[in-house]
Amino acid sequence: MNNELFVGSNVQLTKKNEDNSHTRGTSPQNITVILPAFNEEVSIGSIALLTRYYADNVIVVDDGSSDRTAEIARKAGANVIVHEVNKGKGAALKTGFEAATSLGADVIVTMDSDGQHNPAEIPKLVAPIIDGYAEMVNGSRYLNRADKNTPIYRRVGQTILDTATNMNSGLKITDSQSGFRAFAASTKNVFRFNAQGMAIESEMLADAGRSGLRIKEVEIGVRYDVDCSTENPIQHGLGVLVMVLKDIEFNKPLYYFTVPGLALGVGGLYMGAHFLQTFAMGGGLPFGPTMLMVLFIVIGSFMALTGILLHTVAGIAKKTRMA
Template identity: 55%
Template sequence: MTKIAVLLPAYNEEVALGSIILRSKQYADKVIVVDDGSTDNTTLVAELAGAEVITHPTNLGKGAALRSGFEAAKDMDIIVTIDADAQHNPDEIPDVIKPIQEGQADVVNGSRYITGLDENTPTYRRVGQKVLDKATNISSGLDLTDTQSGFRAFSRESIKYFRFKEEGFGVESEMLSDVAEAGLKIVEVEIGVRYDVDGSTKNPISHGVRVLLHILQEIELKRPLYYFTIPGLVITIFGVILTIIFLNDYLYGSSTTWGPTTASIMMTMFGTFMVFTGIILDSISRMFKQNINKIQ
């Protein structure tokens, strides 16, 4: 019999948490709440609702909460993660775990946008999510429609591949990068979302900026061609065009100063340096991965 655990990282989620736990218990053998340093009654509500509670003395971040939760659920066959702010519907758990149960996936990503724009998502949120989706897909090499979803399912075999180095909200993108790095099979299933009961404690703008900065760091390390070579190529082309224009103006007397030409030449050199930096770092990265694969 497949053993299923539902994991809810929670920070000051006393309002909606009890309902989420009770509804999740219909589909799980165990519901685990990680109270990440809450200052309200999150722990009390979770215990009264019948959840197993792990308590962090201070707020460490979602990544740290997931790390604690995954450790507590390591003996389960499938782990489902759900945000505790009532945006997700626990009744969709059977749909999310089905691909794993049928052997079609190692990881399932619940997506709000498989069929396009979700009408419940505020415009400002979707714009930011699109930016994060694009950056995460570049970093991981995946092609997902909702990279920031907190509603996911994981097989027990997949757990060992997650680093949980990112302690904050960037963990969603980091886990997808780990999935791609390990060659795990991931599929998306459609889920709904509610924002009329938004109990989220995170500011969407600061949250988005922090996640984007984390993703850019991942791209710098894992996709140097995107981080250095492509921007460098754009700068180089722009610099060459400006050099031709300014040099032509100087030679034919339209300009009496050499300054703009010098600046455009320096821009071209800087762009060229970035291009070759990306190529060299990409070669080093590929060699490193090949050596790791040989060792394994």
């Protein structure tokens, strides 16, 4: 048995396009929405039905669900792809992007399947791409500090993840964990889709930033009363942060090694200057703090040099790939 099953037909797709043309307007762009889903039988039917009003195709990637997600999505008129085992959101999006390309998509939209996002905002999200202003659009809850309903613990964690993601990607994104995004279909090969869990959102921004994609943010709304996530938010946040830090380690070693190393080294030198001043005035040198000073200077120097070396190696490897 194949690991992936595709359900749908060209006849159904053609009829769907005709039914939706009056709602979407006269844009010649083919808009395809990807809904990665894992055990979302409660919400997937209504989300798929609503989304069809604003898209040519709706693809539901059932990522190893044990409930009726695939069956309900199919009855709602979506094109369903089934992973027989749970592979994670990154793999589900990769499958969805490949399917969307095969369906002739010009613009690909990703949405969460639990009802947090409003399909009626799809036209606003895809407009910058259709108008030629962007290749990727990020739906942001915080673009104008509009979302005052975000629980405080989420906002604190979000700020940490935004800072780390922006440092890694070189971007200035206000909502790095948004799953409501639009992409020009031509960007498909830019993304690695390696992240297993929700860290895929940060990974895609890092890939987009390094590839120089034109990125725009638009304001979106979100509902928290329908959040069906079973993952602990603290565990989720730490997992994303670890992934981002690992990415920085390999792609931006100056941030990961050199900057902290310089901070340690400078701290050690400051301690040394203070100890010398004390010694010159007739005081003694305390053994513990003196050894800590030496440790700071040695480790800081090693980290700073390691970062510079790795940065040089990464630059040579990048030039080699481009040659």
